[in-house]
Amino acid sequence: xxxxxxxxxxxxxxxxxxxxxxxxxxxxxxxxxxxxxxxxxxxxxxxxxxxxxxxxxxxxxxxxxxxxxxxxxxxxxxxxxxxxxxxxxxxxxxxxxxxxxxxxxxxxxxxxxxxxxxxxxxxxxxxxxxxxxxxxxxxxxxxxxxxxxxxxxxxxxxxxxxxxxxxxxxxxxxxxxxxxxxxxxxxxxxxxxxxxxxxxxxxxxxxxxxxxxxxxxxxxxxxxxxxxxxxxxxxxxxxxxxxxxxxxxxxxxxxxxxxxxxxxxxxxxxxxxxxxxxxxxxxxxxxxxxxxxxxxxxxxxxxxxxxxxxxxxxxxxxxxxxxxx
Numbered sequence: 334x335x336x337x338x339x340x341x342x343x344x345x346x347x348x349x350x351x352x353x354x355x356x357x358x359x360x361x362x363x364x365x366x367x368x369x370x371x372x373x374x375x376x377x378x379x380x381x382x383x384x385x386x387x388x389x390x391x392x393x394x395x396x397x398x399x400x401x402x403x404x405x406x407x408x409x410x411x412x413x414x415x416x417x418x419x420x421x422x423x424x425x426x427x428x429x430x431x432x433x434x435x436x437x438x439x440x441x442x443x444x445x446x447x448x449x450x451x452x453x454x455x456x457x458x459x460x461x462x463x464x465x466x467x468x469x470x471x472x473x474x475x476x477x478x479x480x481x482x483x484x485x486x487x488x489x490x491x492x493x494x495x496x497x498x499x500x501x502x503x504x505x506x507x508x509x510x511x512x513x514x515x516x517x518x519x520x521x522x523x524x525x526x527x528x529x530x531x532x533x534x535x536x537x538x539x540x541x542x543x544x545x546x547x548x549x550x551x552x553x554x555x556x557x558x559x560x561x562x563x564x565x566x567x568x569x570x571x572x573x574x575x576x577x578x579x580x581x582x583x584x585x586x587x588x589x590x591x592x593x594x595x596x597x598x599x600x601x602x603x604x605x606x607x608x609x610x611x612x613x614x615x616x617x618x619x620x621x622x623x624x625x626x627x628x629x630x631x632x633x634x635x636x637x638x639x640x641x642x643x644x645x646x647x648x649x650x651x652x653x654x655x656x657x658x
Contacts, residue, residue, distance in 0.1 A: 365615030
């Protein structure tokens with residue numbers, strides 16, 4: 334990594350190929366053991382499975398990976414495991430947030446372990462403004478000197494600030510999760526191709542973001558049905574809208590369940606799904622919602638046709654040599 338001279342903008346030693354972002358970005362669930370600590374073995378096995386099924390961008394320890402429940406050391410460990418267990422051509426982005434030194438520490442350590450870049454998580458601070466956000470981004474980018482995604486999920490950063498940051502040599506993409514399509518489209522047009530504008534709101538909104546100029550999107554459901562979501566992305570990319578919407582309809586029950594009661598089932602629903610598949614990641618940490626027995630039964634019924642469709646697609650892909658699992 335090349336460090337900048339005083340007064341220069343930071344640069345990385347190798348140019349980042351932004352085209353690798355034009356796909357499905359998986360936020361892996363975080364595996365816990367019986368003692369409540371990280372289960373690195375289960376995490377590595379899950380990452381390897383997802384890689385074998387075609388996932389090529391990983392966002393370990395991000396939102397659905399319980400970023401806000403993890404220590405800095407745990408985030409870095411999850412990045413390490415993901416870098417080691419994912420495919421050689423996969424891109425791994427480390428999530429950053431909280432106070433400045435916390436973000437810099439995670440960024441520097443993650444890049445040393447082989448991460449391909451960092452992702453600024455949505456701010457959790459009170460009293461936000463663009464002026465303070467600008468200082469935050471520039472300070473971290475100068476210290477870490479890594480390709481960066483910026484995740485927008487509120488008023489700050491504004492679109493105006495995002496368009497300003499698109500000129501920064503290290504900013505390669507914007508994860509946009511304010512689901513106002515006209516606003517998003519105006520930002521994409523104003524940017525004129527400097528960075529990748531990506532859907533941060535998963536399969537429910539991905540078709541509409543793709544139509545408005547997003548070549549990729551984030552997924553949590555992909556932890557359970559990677560073939561379905563990759564096929565959905567491929568269909569929309571190829572202009573096969575009817576097939577893309579058919580596949581989206583298959584996945585939507587997962588997304589609709591996760592959004593219940595203020596999105597509070599986001600993590601616990603998926604973790605139970607992995608348990609149904611035979612992969613125990615442990616329950617999410619408090620204050621994430623814990624499931625009742627009735628909810629677990631409801632989720633099992635809901636997932637049955639989805640997992641059957643996923644398995645059928647897995648067999649199709651295996652028959653054509655497109656998937657190893």
